[in-house]
Each structure stands twice: as C-alpha cells, then as structure tokens.
Amino acid sequence: MSGTKKETGFTFTIDGVEITAYAGQTIMEAADEAGVYIPRLCDHEGLRHQGSCRVCTVKAGGRSVAACTQPAAPGQAVENETPHLTKMRRDLVEMLFHEGNHLCPICEASGNCELQAMAYRLDMTEATKFPYLEPCRALDASHPDIALDTNRCISCGRCIRASQDVDGKGVFGYVGRGIHRRVAVNGENLADTDAQVSDHAISAEVCPVGCIIRKRVGFAVPIGEREFDHGLIGHDIEEKRK
Amino acid sequence: MAEPRLIEISPVTRVEGHGKVTIHLNADNEVDEARLHIVEFRGFERFIRGRLMWEVPVIVQRLCGICPVSHHLAAAKAMDMIAGVDQLTPTAEKMRRLMHYGQVMQSHVLHFFHLAAPDLLFGFGAPAEKRNIFEVIKENPELGKRAILMRKYGQEIIEATAGKKVHGTGAIPGGINRNLPIERRDHFLATVDQMIEWSLDAVKLAQDYTLEHEDLVAEFGSFPSNYMSLVRESDGALDLYHGNLRALSSTGDMIFDQVPYTKYHELIVEDVRSWSYMKFPFIKSLGPDAGWYRVGPLARMNTASFIDTPLANAALKDLKAVTSGTPNNSTLANHWARMIEVLHCVEKIRELLNDPDLQGTDLIAKGDRREEGIGVIEAPRGNLIHHYKVDEHDQVTYCNLIVSTTHNNEGMNRAVKDVAIKHLSGKEQITEGMLNHVEVAIRAYDPCLSCATHALGQMPLQVELFNADGALVDSQTQCV
Numbered sequence: 001m002s003g004t005k006k007e008t009g010f011t012f013t014i015d016g017v018e019i020t021a022y023a024g025q026t027i028m029e030a031a032d033e034a035g036v037y038i039p040r041l042c043d044h045e046g047l048r049h050q051g052s053c054r055v056c057t058v059k060a061g062g063r064s065v066a067a068c069t070q071p072a073a074p075g076q077a078v079e080n081e082t083p084h085l086t087k088m089r090r091d092l093v094e095m096l097f098h099e100g101n102h103l104c105p106i107c108e109a110s111g112n113c114e115l116q117a118m119a120y121r122l123d124m125t126e127a128t129k130f131p132y133l134e135p136c137r138a139l140d141a142s143h144p145d146i147a148l149d150t151n152r153c154i155s156c157g158r159c160i161r162a163s164q165d166v167d168g169k170g171v172f173g174y175v176g177r178g179i180h181r182r183v184a185v186n187g188e189n190l191a192d193t194d195a196q197v198s199d200h201a202i203s204a205e206v207c208p209v210g211c212i213i214r215k216r217v218g219f220a221v222p223i224g225e226r227e228f229d230h231g232l233i234g235h236d237i238e239e240k241r242k
Numbered sequence: 243m244a245e246p247r248l249i250e251i252s253p254v255t256r257v258e259g260h261g262k263v264t265i266h267l268n269a270d271n272e273v274d275e276a277r278l279h280i281v282e283f284r285g286f287e288r289f290i291r292g293r294l295m296w297e298v299p300v301i302v303q304r305l306c307g308i309c310p311v312s313h314h315l316a317a318a319k320a321m322d323m324i325a326g327v328d329q330l331t332p333t334a335e336k337m338r339r340l341m342h343y344g345q346v347m348q349s350h351v352l353h354f355f356h357l358a359a360p361d362l363l364f365g366f367g368a369p370a371e372k373r374n375i376f377e378v379i380k381e382n383p384e385l386g387k388r389a390i391l392m393r394k395y396g397q398e399i400i401e402a403t404a405g406k407k408v409h410g411t412g413a414i415p416g417g418i419n420r421n422l423p424i425e426r427r428d429h430f431l432a433t434v435d436q437m438i439e440w441s442l443d444a445v446k447l448a449q450d451y452t453l454e455h456e457d458l459v460a461e462f463g464s465f466p467s468n469y470m471s472l473v474r475e476s477d478g479a480l481d482l483y484h485g486n487l488r489a490l491s492s493t494g495d496m497i498f499d500q501v502p503y504t505k506y507h508e509l510i511v512e513d514v515r516s517w518s519y520m521k522f523p524f525i526k527s528l529g530p531d532a533g534w535y536r537v538g539p540l541a542r543m544n545t546a547s548f549i550d551t552p553l554a555n556a557a558l559k560d561l562k563a564v565t566s567g568t569p570n571n572s573t574l575a576n577h578w579a580r581m582i583e584v585l586h587c588v589e590k591i592r593e594l595l596n597d598p599d600l601q602g603t604d605l606i607a608k609g610d611r612r613e614e615g616i617g618v619i620e621a622p623r624g625n626l627i628h629h630y631k632v633d634e635h636d637q638v639t640y641c642n643l644i645v646s647t648t649h650n651n652e653g654m655n656r657a658v659k660d661v662a663i664k665h666l667s668g669k670e671q672i673t674e675g676m677l678n679h680v681e682v683a684i685r686a687y688d689p690c691l692s693c694a695t696h697a698l699g700q701m702p703l704q705v706e707l708f709n710a711d712g713a714l715v716d717s718q719t720q721c722v
Contacts (some may be wrong), residue, residue: 105304105409106297106300106301106304108296108297108300138292139292139293139294139637141294141635141636141637142635147294147635147636213294215294215636216296216415216636217296218294218296218297218414219296219297219299219300219411219414219419220414220419220606221419222405222411222412222419222420223404223405223406223410223411224405
C-alpha cells in the first residue's frame with residue numbers, strides 16, 4: 001500500500017542511491033517513484049501485492065526479500081542490481097521458460113510480453129539451461145471473445161487478483177499444490193464462466209504473457225510499435241530519474 | 243560386365259532444404275532409375291490444427307526462411323476469406339503486393355546470383371571449390387555487389403511492409419497492420435531506377451546465357467509438360483499476387499482457364515509415393531501419367547498472356563520468340579524467366595511507391611465469418627495453395643498446403659532422370675562434376691524442399707549407386 005502522509009517521509013538507499021519513502025510504502029513502490037526499477041513479474045500496478053514470482057528479490061539488511069511486499073525502512077541499504085541478484089533473477093526467468101511452452105516467434109504477445117522483455121533485460125541471450133518440460137496443455141478457445149493458452153501461463157496470479165479484486169468475479173483461481181499449481185477457470189471452460197472481454201482481468205496489461213488472449217486482434221499492432229520495441233522493460237520507470 | 247551400382251547424391255546442395263538423389267545403374271552402367279528424394283518431414287499441416295486463425299499467417303511462414311512472405315500472404319488470403327473479406331482496402335492490398343514483389347525480387351536474386359550463377363559462370367563440371375558465391379564475387383566483383391544490393395533492396399521492402407526482413411507480421415485477416423511512411427517511400431524511390439537498370443542487365447545476362455548455350459539449354463533436362471499458374475482475372479496477364487488458375491499443355495492448348503482458385507481441389511489431385519515425403523500432384527482430368535505439370539517462373543512466362551509492365555513485357559516477348567510463342571519446355575530457361583520476373587517486380591515496386599494509397603490509413607476490412615478459406619499466390623518458385631477450415635471457436639480444424647516445389651515434383655524427377663541418362667549412362671567412373679550436372683537440373687527449379695515437406699538439421703546432396711539386385715554399391719555425399 002502506498003504511503004499517504006508525505007510529512008512522514010524518510011530515506012533509505014538502493015544500490016547507494018538515496019530514495020525518499022513514506023510510511024507504508026514497499027521498497028518497490030518507493031523505488032518506482034524515485035525512478036529506480038526493480039524487475040518484477042507477478043506485481044502489477046493497481047493490484048494487491050503477492051510476492052510469489054520472486055523476480056523482485058532484493059537484499060535488505062542482509063536478507064533476501066520480495067521488494068513488492070517488503071516495507072521500506074528508514075536508513076535501510078538495499079541491494080538491487082548486483083551480479084548475484086541479476087543471476088538469480090535470470091535463473092528464475094529461465095525456469096519459467098523451461099516450465100511452459102513459450103514460442104516467442106509465433107506468439108501474438110511477442111514485443112508486448114513482460115516475460116520476453118524481462119529475459120532481454122536480464123541478458124538471457126541463449127535458450128534456457130534447464131531442460132524444457134514441454135507440458136501438454138490444451139488451448140481453451142470456447143469463449144466467443146477470449147481464448148486461454150495456458151502453455152504460456154507463468155502462474156503470476158495477476159488475472160486472479162484482477163478478477164477477484166477489481167472485477168468482483170472470481171473467473172480465475174489456482175488449482176493444485178506445489179509444482180502442480182496452475183491457474184484455472186471457475187468452470188468447465190472459459191465459456192462456462194462469466195468472463196467478459198471488458199473485464200480488467202482480460203485487459204492486455206494484466207496478463208504479462210500471451211496466455212489470456214482477446215480474440216481477433218492478434219498481430220494488429222505492427223512490429224516497431226509494440227510496448228518493448230524501443231526500450232527495455234522498466235525504462236518508463238527509469239526515465240523518471242533522467 | 244560391370245556390377246550394377248546405386249549412386250546416391252546426398253545432400254543436394256545450393257537448394258533450400260534437405261534432399262538426395264538416387265541413381266540406379268544396371269550391369270551395363272546404364273541408368274535404370276533416377277529419383278529425387280525429399281528426406282525431411284515437418285508436419286505443419288498437422289500441428290497447425292487447434293491454433294487460432296489469426297496466428298496462422300505468422301506460424302506457417304516458419305515453413306521457410308527464404309520466401310516466408312509467400313506463406314504469410316497465402317495464409318492471410320485464406321484468413322481474409324474466413325473473415326468474410328472478399329475485397330481488401332486499397333492500402334492493404336497494395337501494401338501486401340509491395341511486400342510480395344519485394345520478396346519475389348530478393349528470392350529470385352538470391353537464387354540466380356548466389357545459388358545458380360556459379361554453375362552458369364564456371365561450368366557445370368567446374369571444381370567444387372569454385373562453385374560458390376565467393377568465387378563469383380572474386381571473378382566479377384560488380385556482379386557480386388549487385389547481387390548483394392538487389393537482394394538487400396527486396397529485403398528492406400519486406401521489412402518496411404512486414405516489420406522484419408524475415409518472418410514479419412504485416413498481413414492480418416482482412417488487411418494489413420501498417421502503411422508505408424513517406425520517409426520509407428522516399429528511401430526506396432531514391433534507388434529504384436538503379437534497381438531497374440540492374441534488373442535489365444540481369445535479364446540480358448540470363449538471356450545471353452540461354453541463347454549462347456542454345457544446344458545445351460535445348461537438351462539439358464528439357465521435356466514437354468503441362469504448365470499451371472495464376473493469371474490476372476480480367477485479361478490473363480501475369481499476376482503474382484492474385485488471379486484465377488490457368489493450365490496449358492506443352493503445345494499451348496488450354497487445359498483450363500480462369501478457374502477461381504477456390505476450386506483447385508476440383509482440378510488437382512495429390513498422389514503419394516513410398517520413397518518420398520513429397521506428394522505428386524496432377525491435373526485430375528488428365529490422370530497421373532499425362533496430368534503432371536510444372537509451375538514457377540518459366541511456367542508463368544508460358545501461361546501469361548502478357549506482362550503489364552513495359553520492360554518485363556518486352557523481355558517476355560524475346561523469350562516467347564525463341565519458341566515462336568509456344569510454351570518453352572527448356573528447364574534451364576527458368577533462369578531467364580526468373581530474371582524477367584525480377585524486372586517485373588521492380589517495375590511494380592516503382593509503380594506502387596508512386597501510389598499515395600500506400601500512405602492510406604484504412605487498413606482492415608470486415609465481413610461475415612466463413613468456416614473455410616483458400617488462399618493462392620504465385621510464390622517465387624511457383625503456385626502456392628493454402629487451404630484451411632476453422633471452427634466456431636476460431637480454431638483451425640483442417641489444413642492442406644500444396645507448395646510450388648510439390649507441384650514441380652514430377653518435373654524435377656524427370657529432369658534428374660533425363661540428365662542422369664545423358665551424362666552418367668555408360669560411364670564406369672562417376673565424377674563429382676558429373677553429379678553436379680544432376681544438381682544443376684534440380685537447381686533450375688529453385689526447389690524449396692523444406693516448404694515441400696511442410697526440416698530441421700543440416701542440408702546435405704547424396705548420390706547412391708545400386709546394383710541390379712537393388713543392393714547399395716557406392717555412394718557419394720556432397721556437403722554444403
């Protein structure tokens with residue numbers, strides 16, 4: 001939750017850069033305001049923090065914490081872009097590629113995909129070192145306006161929170177436990193739910209990958225005009241410092 | 243008496259994809275049988291099933307890295323039909339045409355200068371180390387420079403219309419996702435006249451070769467066949483992007499004409515043979531023995547009534563004059579035809595660049611949804627058919643692709659056998675240069691074996707020699 005009482009501001013540092021924060025702000029919220037980008041996948045503006053993807057892991061007080069859920073503290077020295085943390089984040093992203101079926105060359109989210117963009121930012125220049133699991137997941141195209149290709153799902157849960165907290169519906173939820181946990185729909189298939197293309201959960205910015213698809217608009221945005229064609233993921237935040 | 247032998251050429255080099263040739267020699271060292279085998283398997287027709295219709299033009303273009311635009315556009319045309327769009331907006335159609343002309347230009351230039359020129363310049367039997375583009379550049383730097391810059395021009399046209407030089411996303415069901423900004427137009431206009439001039443020189447080079455080697459061209463892998471292509475609906479002119487189907491016999495008799503391509507399955511049947519992953523299409527009304535046909539640049543020169551760009555049309559008249567207006571059956575004349583098409587494409591590119599519709603903003607048309615779509619286009623290597631069915635959930639349930647190289651399967655096999663008989667029969671010693679003659683015949687078709695099997699791995703030509711009992715006696719492999 002963002003801080004509201006500006007008069008209670010305090011400072012802490014991220015990689016030596018002094019950041020002003022306010023009571024109640026997380027490390028990530030304060031960093032975003034100050035123009036310091038901390039990589040993230042499961043966190044999204046306007047949705048409650050979940051802290052599950054761990055891509056935003058930073059070192060604070062010698063401990064590894066999720067920047068999206070850890071409150072900022074006065075005088076804290078936070079490490080963000082260290083070689084160790086960057087490698088850890090790259091390994092996490094590689095594991096996401098290894099776990100699903102992410103075929104960027106033919107995916108309509110390519111260029112707008114946060115997973116792909118994160119891989120570029122973290123300098124993942126080769127195929128994942130982990131053996132591909134190549135799961136067999138069916139495409140759910142039952143809904144007239146929406147399709148669900150869970151081959152590309154990274155279980156970030158953003159659609160679950162958007163559906164529950166913003167749309168008030170609960171179209172999506174987690175099923176299974178441990179490594180078997182998956183995002184599923186609340187019905188036999190998507191057509192069996194009350195999902196609508198106007199739902200916030202279905203909007204292009206909520207799903208960070210190409211899992212939730214709004215039908216018949218794929219590839220309408222030309223190469224060169226896609227979100228990450230002209231800048232690394234996080235450049236919009238970093239530009240605040242320039 | 244010598245032992246019967248089997249020669250295997252594997253891989254066939256300087257073509258796209260994986261193939262091998264087997265030549266069976268009998269006890270008298272005469273060629274009994276010679277075949278081009280396509281040894282790769284891809285299966286796009288199967289794994290596209292279940293995917294969403296608007297993904298298809300982007301997925302199926304991955305069949306090929308040389309002319310993916312052909313698959314991209316053929317699939318997009320099929321998806322237009324499914325989207326209920328029978329007429330694109332002017333900007334969409336002209337952007338797609340510009341993309342296609344850029345593609346045919348770069349693909350033909352690649353084939354003629356990079357793949358075929360070493361044979362034509364240095365001779366079919368020249369040492370293997372001589373037969374490559376680097377030696378062409380060393381021998382004739384100006385030609386080499388033009389080859390590279392002409393291909394670059396075509397590739398940049400593709401990039402401007404599809405977003406990337408290879409595997410872009412320009413065409414979407416019902417239209418296109420971009421127009422051509424003025425600054426890009428001006429960039430291409432600045433050098434288009436140079437491209438026309440170089441294309442004219444390329445036509446002359448291919449024409450001179452054909453006429454100076456009249457005897458060789460007349461006998462090398464040449465035989466009568468039927469020819470098929472799209473022609474323009476109104477007047478039978480050459481049209482690489484859209485039109486109706488026309489087929490001619492080897493003597494120029496019309497087999498069918500101006501048949502909408504959506505009826506292709508009423509005209510063409512695909513035969514399957516056990517020794518190749520590539521099918522053998524034939525014209526249904528003529529049967530498999532008489533109904534096989536050829537497609538591609540020479541086929542198009544044979545079927546087209548004329549070309550609607552002046553310089554290419556003048557070049558077409560020169561080509562047709564060689565056979566007094568009847569179809570030209572010489573396999574090697576494909577190179578001349580290919581360069582005429584390069585000239586036509588550049589003329590068309592110039593025409594389009596001067597058309598303000600390219601800067602239009604009405605990019606996508608809408609229509610009433612259909613369940614089935616067929617898209618046909620004249621790809622660099624010939625006629626290309628994409629046929630899909632899509633269910634009410636927008637998922638593909640059926641896909642049939644007949645690609646140019648598949649249309650030419652029987653023709654290529656006949657060319658292989660013809661050249662093998664003429665150049666290998668009766669020889670005790672089979673040299674690498676003799677084997678290259680077989681490859682030259684295949685290369686004239688500019689086959690794309692990857693597309694034809696709808697491959698992964700290296701690109702090897704292998705020649706195998708079998709004895710009369712069918713046992714493998716000898717094989718030679720050429721590597722890229």
